[in-house]
Amino acid sequence: MTNYQFKIEEIIDKIQSMEVKVVGLQFPEGLKTHATDLAREIEEKTDSLVLISGDPCYGACDLSDKEMEGCVDLLIHFGHTPLPIDQKIPILYIEAHYQLESIQILKKALKYLKDKKKIGLVTTTQHLHLLEDATKILEKSGKKVLMKEGRGTLKGQVLGCNFSSVQDLPVDAFLYLGSGNFHPLGIKLSTQKTVIIADPYLNQVRNIDEFTDKILRIRFARITRASEAEKFGILVSSKEGQFRWDLAKNLKKIITKRGMSAYLIILDEITPQNLMPFMDLDAFVVTACPRIAIDDSKMYEKPLLTPQELEIVLGLRDWEDYEMDEIKY
Template identity: 40%
Template sequence: MELDRIKSEIKKRHARRILLQFPEGLINSALKISKELESETGVETFISVDPCWGGCDLAENEALKFRADLLAHFGHSPWPKKPKIPTLFIEARSDVEIKDVVLKAANLLNARKVGLATTVQHAHKLDDVKNLLEEIGFKILIGKPSGKAKYAGQILGCDLSSVSNLDVDQFLFIGGGTFHPLGIALATGKIVIAADPYSGKVINLEEMIKRLLMQRYAHIVKARDATRFGVVIGSKFGQINLELARKIRNKIESKGREAYLIVADEITPERFYGLEDIEVLIITACPRIVIEEGPQFRIPVITPRELNVLLGFESWESASKDLLQYKL
């Protein structure tokens, strides 16, 4: 958790107040960290318990409201956009053992050339994984840092550029959950094996991808006859895609349909209950909302690329390869 680094920065800046922000998986460390920082530096700490979805979801407004001198954001690598307040991105590298789950995943790999990918928590272990798999006989490639990713092989939910052009036959993703490896499969069209070092589970995402694509296409079909669209702009630190939202509105209106720009911080189904005339939502904030939360909305929730298909600007075959990248 780099507490020595935080303490050093507190002393260097003569900070009196600090806001601590954690993703859900790390919030159980909050009290211990708060107590240690206060007892050893004399700083006053505030713990944010609002949801935190990534480096894009920085609690800078909360820090400003409480006149914090420093914000410590845990669990994510630095975001390209400069915050309004001095911020420490504490990447919270995982020390969980991954060798066993990697060897387990190797049994599901049936191609020689394999691309490796992970989140920031395990990026420091990719070279070890590469060496381990190459000893078995695989040829391993790791993408260079690009886009919003700081490290080789690192991917984000909204930036898969480190894997999108790798010349490999399959991918191995190391990390928790299925959202990130699903993104790799969509962006590359390749089979992805997901190895979760926390649960020890290893899965081939091929069937999951087929089901997801069927579900996504069903949302487009359901929205085909809609005349009123809501273009949702996230108001979080790194999710304000205003120009993209304006382009989307222009596209919709060019087809003789109505489009409204809607701003929200937490984009949840209940936020839209009062807008009963809106028939479809296009999310420009974060692709995770569409994939994981979309089925809970009363109306179709789609990505910008899916809108292209709906309006006839692009084929499903083309758009389905890049559904999670928020561009037109």
């Protein structure tokens, strides 16, 4: 029994209406353990053969359409909403909403928002279906709830690289419904407003400020270390939704203009192992997923920077204007 809604009926209907012979399934890491159960159910209920993508996947930026082109008639991508990027084959997106037993944690969160009237409600794909009930709870307590769509995101939805749905929202504070710190950190850095996390998994309410300070201290240390760098690697992703070639070329130009060297390196997966042959370089700038430099920083021997952090290193931006890197589709 799973807490995720995989909308199996919708999947079966789509496969049958398209007379799909081979269907591809792609899951983010947290959902991959459901792959074989779903594959079995699809093969039992339809005449199609299932091909499961075994590669890591963290977003709709990383579709396995290129790998599956020619093998499958339809790719079912779970856990994410579509991004405005080219797709090589037909794709059905299944958001895989998580069925929480309760969102009463919001009542606890209200204690942290006593002096705030206008609240921006935010979450990620897995919990979008809860926003309506969450709004009712907040409004019953006299709050005014504000949400908007972003660039390629739904109302109240943020991605790890896209905070456009919270930017310029005239609220007194944001309330994030979900787990983890990464999305709330992005909301904080893009808006500078109070961000309260209502985490129904840990049954915990917390303010993101302490975590933000910790991350900023780490980023400051990386930037300081990279200030001594003379040779940079500029990492470009071959994943369609993370491919920022113009940005990478521009960064190389900026670095070389200052008399330092920069090398463009394209990879599918950025990992410490894949960077091992390039240890003659002093620092790396990541033009791929913006999470890599921030989230995985501890795993790397050399500093990994976002493009905005490189600007600070080169004196083109002040530390006070620190900004989260975002992918603008």
